[in-house]
Amino acid sequence: KGWGHGIKTTCVTRLDAFVSPEGKMYYHRCSVEEVIGRKLGPDDNLASAKNWARQQVLEGKDWRGKPAKFDPDARLFACLSQGEKEKLVEPGAFHVAVISARRGSGIV
Secondary structure: OOOEEEEEOOOOOOEEEEEOOOOOEEOOHHHHHHHHOOOOOOOOOHHHHHHHHHHHHHOOEOOOOOEOOOOHHHHHHHHOOHHHHHOOOOHHHOOOOOOOOOOOOOOO
């Protein structure tokens, strides 16, 4: 209970990653069994991990059970130079349109 499951994306092949409640990462089932002190059984599967993750998200918690904090704009703006920041426009200046090639026979 409390473990997360993911996939290592920096590996050429698909490698499952298991994240402990303390935030440590393990890549092999035998390592996880050694840490928890027992063999994993049929109830210790990906479906139960997904259910746990879904419950954490619904409760607004991160993988360690703490309240989730989301501030994606701050990370983006930290990467921008001063010149780039000066060229930013207000959010209201953006207009979004969806164009479908199937129904693109005329202007609506």
